[in-house]
Amino acid sequence: QKEVEQNSGPLSVPEGAIASLNCTYSDRGSQSFFWYRQYSGKSPELIMFIYSNGDKEDGRFTAQLNKASQYVSLLIRDSQPSDSATYLCAVSGVGSSGSARQLTFGSGTQLTVLP
Protein backbone atom coordinates (compact mmCIF):
# COMPACT_ATOMS: atom_id res chain seq x y z
CA GLN A 1 0.00 0.00 0.00
CA LYS A 2 1.56 3.27 -1.13
CA GLU A 3 1.21 5.98 1.48
CA VAL A 4 1.77 9.70 1.58
CA GLU A 5 1.70 11.30 5.00
CA GLN A 6 1.27 14.95 5.86
CA ASN A 7 0.71 16.77 9.13
CA SER A 8 -2.97 17.63 8.95
CA GLY A 9 -2.47 20.82 10.93
CA PRO A 10 -4.00 23.26 11.16
CA LEU A 11 -0.81 25.26 10.81
CA SER A 12 -0.96 28.95 11.66
CA VAL A 13 1.79 31.45 10.87
CA PRO A 14 1.86 35.24 11.10
CA GLU A 15 1.93 37.31 7.95
CA GLY A 16 5.47 37.67 6.61
CA ALA A 17 6.74 34.49 8.26
CA ILE A 18 7.98 31.30 6.59
CA ALA A 19 5.45 28.47 6.43
CA SER A 20 6.96 24.98 6.32
CA LEU A 21 4.87 22.07 5.08
CA ASN A 22 6.15 18.50 5.24
CA CYS A 23 5.36 15.23 3.53
CA THR A 24 6.75 11.69 3.68
CA TYR A 25 6.08 8.85 1.27
CA SER A 26 6.44 5.08 1.48
CA ASP A 27 7.19 4.01 -2.13
CA ARG A 28 10.92 4.26 -2.85
CA GLY A 29 10.17 3.93 -6.56
CA SER A 30 8.32 7.27 -6.63
CA GLN A 31 9.86 9.66 -9.09
CA SER A 32 7.80 12.85 -9.18
CA PHE A 33 6.48 15.01 -6.38
CA PHE A 34 3.87 17.72 -6.53
CA TRP A 35 2.39 20.36 -4.29
CA TYR A 36 -1.18 21.50 -4.89
CA ARG A 37 -2.96 24.39 -3.21
CA GLN A 38 -6.69 24.07 -2.65
CA TYR A 39 -8.87 26.91 -1.47
CA SER A 40 -12.11 26.01 0.27
CA GLY A 41 -14.75 24.98 -2.28
CA LYS A 42 -12.28 25.12 -5.19
CA SER A 43 -10.28 22.55 -7.11
CA PRO A 44 -6.57 21.77 -6.51
CA GLU A 45 -4.11 24.11 -8.22
CA LEU A 46 -0.59 22.90 -9.03
CA ILE A 47 1.98 25.24 -7.49
CA MET A 48 5.23 23.25 -7.50
CA PHE A 49 6.70 20.03 -8.82
CA ILE A 50 10.11 18.50 -8.20
CA TYR A 51 11.82 15.46 -9.67
CA SER A 52 15.42 15.62 -8.40
CA ASN A 53 17.00 15.72 -4.96
CA GLY A 54 17.64 19.20 -3.66
CA ASP A 55 15.79 22.48 -3.74
CA LYS A 56 13.64 24.06 -6.42
CA GLU A 57 12.61 27.68 -6.07
CA ASP A 58 9.75 29.52 -7.78
CA GLY A 59 9.04 32.98 -6.44
CA ARG A 60 8.09 32.72 -2.77
CA PHE A 61 7.85 28.92 -2.95
CA THR A 62 10.67 26.42 -2.46
CA ALA A 63 10.20 22.68 -2.80
CA GLN A 64 12.78 20.40 -1.19
CA LEU A 65 13.23 16.71 -1.98
CA ASN A 66 15.30 14.10 -0.16
CA LYS A 67 14.75 10.71 -1.76
CA ALA A 68 17.03 8.90 0.70
CA SER A 69 14.80 10.04 3.55
CA GLN A 70 11.62 9.80 1.42
CA TYR A 71 10.78 13.33 2.38
CA VAL A 72 9.49 16.32 0.46
CA SER A 73 8.70 19.75 1.82
CA LEU A 74 7.30 23.09 0.72
CA LEU A 75 8.49 26.41 2.13
CA ILE A 76 6.44 29.54 1.62
CA ARG A 77 8.42 32.71 2.31
CA ASP A 78 6.82 36.04 3.22
CA SER A 79 3.50 34.29 3.84
CA GLN A 80 0.39 36.28 2.95
CA PRO A 81 -3.22 35.88 4.13
CA SER A 82 -4.02 34.85 0.54
CA ASP A 83 -1.81 31.78 1.07
CA SER A 84 -4.37 30.45 3.56
CA ALA A 85 -5.53 27.18 2.00
CA THR A 86 -5.10 23.43 2.20
CA TYR A 87 -1.83 22.20 0.69
CA LEU A 88 -1.84 18.72 -0.79
CA CYS A 89 1.33 16.72 -1.33
CA ALA A 90 1.09 14.24 -4.23
CA VAL A 91 3.50 11.55 -5.35
CA SER A 92 3.55 9.95 -8.79
CA GLY A 93 4.03 6.25 -9.23
CA VAL A 94 2.85 3.33 -11.32
CA GLY A 95 -0.75 2.40 -10.65
CA SER A 96 -1.79 -0.84 -9.00
CA SER A 97 -2.61 -2.28 -12.42
CA GLY A 98 0.97 -1.62 -13.55
CA SER A 99 -0.12 0.63 -16.38
CA ALA A 100 -0.68 4.36 -16.29
CA ARG A 101 0.96 6.50 -13.65
CA GLN A 102 -1.23 7.89 -10.95
CA LEU A 103 -0.97 10.38 -8.11
CA THR A 104 -1.21 9.36 -4.48
CA PHE A 105 -2.29 12.31 -2.35
CA GLY A 106 -1.57 13.05 1.26
CA SER A 107 -4.46 14.12 3.45
CA GLY A 108 -3.46 17.79 3.15
CA THR A 109 -2.23 20.45 5.58
CA GLN A 110 -4.53 23.36 6.34
CA LEU A 111 -2.50 26.59 6.50
CA THR A 112 -3.79 29.82 7.99
CA VAL A 113 -1.74 33.01 7.63
CA LEU A 114 -2.74 35.52 10.28
CA PRO A 115 -2.73 39.23 9.34
Add this chain to the structure above:
Amino acid sequence: DTEVTQTPKHLVMGMTNKKSLKCEQHMGHRAMYWYKQKAKKPPELMFVYSYEKLSINESVPSRFSPECPNSSLLNLHLHALQPEDSALYLCASSQDGLSNNEQFFGPGTRLTVL
Protein backbone atom coordinates in the same frame (compact mmCIF):
# COMPACT_ATOMS: atom_id res chain seq x y z
CA ASP B 1 -4.25 27.45 -23.03
CA THR B 2 -3.65 25.60 -19.76
CA GLU B 3 -7.27 25.14 -18.85
CA VAL B 4 -9.45 22.16 -18.11
CA THR B 5 -13.16 22.96 -18.22
CA GLN B 6 -15.99 21.05 -16.59
CA THR B 7 -19.76 21.29 -16.91
CA PRO B 8 -22.02 21.65 -15.12
CA LYS B 9 -20.59 23.51 -12.10
CA HIS B 10 -23.39 22.22 -9.87
CA LEU B 11 -25.74 19.27 -10.30
CA VAL B 12 -28.60 18.08 -8.13
CA MET B 13 -30.13 14.74 -9.03
CA GLY B 14 -32.46 12.14 -7.63
CA MET B 15 -31.47 8.53 -7.14
CA THR B 16 -33.41 7.44 -10.23
CA ASN B 17 -32.02 10.09 -12.58
CA LYS B 18 -29.45 9.67 -15.32
CA LYS B 19 -27.04 12.54 -15.84
CA SER B 20 -23.60 13.15 -17.33
CA LEU B 21 -20.60 15.21 -16.31
CA LYS B 22 -18.42 16.65 -19.04
CA CYS B 23 -14.76 17.62 -19.15
CA GLU B 24 -12.73 19.21 -21.94
CA GLN B 25 -9.10 20.18 -22.41
CA HIS B 26 -7.27 21.74 -25.36
CA MET B 27 -3.70 21.33 -24.17
CA GLY B 28 -3.01 18.33 -26.40
CA HIS B 29 -2.86 16.11 -23.34
CA ARG B 30 -3.33 12.39 -23.92
CA ALA B 31 -4.23 11.33 -20.37
CA MET B 32 -7.41 12.33 -18.57
CA TYR B 33 -8.62 11.46 -15.09
CA TRP B 34 -11.76 11.45 -12.97
CA TYR B 35 -11.44 12.01 -9.23
CA LYS B 36 -14.01 12.16 -6.45
CA GLN B 37 -13.40 14.43 -3.47
CA LYS B 38 -15.39 14.49 -0.25
CA ALA B 39 -15.19 17.39 2.18
CA LYS B 40 -11.86 17.70 4.03
CA LYS B 41 -10.44 14.66 2.20
CA PRO B 42 -7.91 14.43 -0.64
CA PRO B 43 -9.05 13.57 -4.17
CA GLU B 44 -9.66 9.86 -4.78
CA LEU B 45 -8.83 8.50 -8.21
CA MET B 46 -11.72 6.87 -10.05
CA PHE B 47 -10.64 6.38 -13.67
CA VAL B 48 -7.66 7.04 -15.94
CA TYR B 49 -7.80 7.25 -19.71
CA SER B 50 -4.48 7.13 -21.53
CA TYR B 51 -4.51 7.65 -25.30
CA GLU B 52 -8.31 7.34 -25.19
CA LYS B 53 -8.21 3.89 -23.62
CA LEU B 54 -9.35 3.14 -20.10
CA SER B 55 -6.19 2.13 -18.27
CA ILE B 56 -7.20 2.37 -14.61
CA ASN B 57 -10.57 1.73 -12.95
CA GLU B 58 -10.15 1.96 -9.21
CA SER B 59 -12.95 -0.50 -8.37
CA VAL B 60 -15.60 2.13 -8.97
CA PRO B 61 -19.26 0.98 -8.79
CA SER B 62 -20.94 0.41 -12.14
CA ARG B 63 -23.35 3.28 -11.50
CA PHE B 64 -20.43 5.46 -12.67
CA SER B 65 -19.60 4.93 -16.33
CA PRO B 66 -16.73 6.83 -17.98
CA GLU B 67 -16.44 7.61 -21.66
CA CYS B 68 -13.65 9.21 -23.68
CA PRO B 69 -15.06 10.16 -27.11
CA ASN B 70 -11.75 11.73 -28.23
CA SER B 71 -8.48 12.95 -26.78
CA SER B 72 -9.99 16.28 -25.68
CA LEU B 73 -13.22 15.10 -24.09
CA LEU B 74 -14.06 13.00 -21.08
CA ASN B 75 -17.54 12.19 -19.81
CA LEU B 76 -18.80 10.54 -16.64
CA HIS B 77 -22.26 9.02 -16.94
CA LEU B 78 -24.22 8.74 -13.72
CA HIS B 79 -27.15 6.40 -13.06
CA ALA B 80 -28.94 5.24 -9.92
CA LEU B 81 -26.60 7.12 -7.60
CA GLN B 82 -26.80 7.05 -3.83
CA PRO B 83 -26.76 10.03 -1.44
CA GLU B 84 -23.24 9.03 -0.34
CA ASP B 85 -22.08 9.73 -3.90
CA SER B 86 -22.58 13.44 -3.25
CA ALA B 87 -19.13 15.02 -3.65
CA LEU B 88 -16.96 17.28 -5.79
CA TYR B 89 -16.09 15.47 -9.03
CA LEU B 90 -12.81 16.60 -10.51
CA CYS B 91 -11.43 16.06 -13.97
CA ALA B 92 -7.70 16.36 -14.62
CA SER B 93 -5.39 15.97 -17.57
CA SER B 94 -1.69 15.38 -18.10
CA GLN B 95 0.61 15.15 -21.10
CA ASP B 96 0.36 11.39 -21.07
CA GLY B 97 -0.31 8.66 -18.54
CA LEU B 98 3.03 6.95 -18.91
CA SER B 99 5.56 9.44 -17.55
CA ASN B 100 5.71 11.59 -14.47
CA ASN B 101 3.80 14.54 -15.84
CA GLU B 102 2.04 17.07 -13.72
CA GLN B 103 -1.76 16.88 -13.68
CA PHE B 104 -3.96 19.93 -14.13
CA PHE B 105 -7.38 19.98 -12.56
CA GLY B 106 -10.63 21.47 -13.81
CA PRO B 107 -12.87 23.50 -11.48
CA GLY B 108 -15.01 20.47 -10.62
CA THR B 109 -18.70 19.63 -10.57
CA ARG B 110 -20.41 19.80 -7.19
CA LEU B 111 -22.85 16.88 -7.19
CA THR B 112 -25.70 16.47 -4.74
CA VAL B 113 -27.76 13.26 -4.79
CA LEU B 114 -31.12 13.50 -3.07
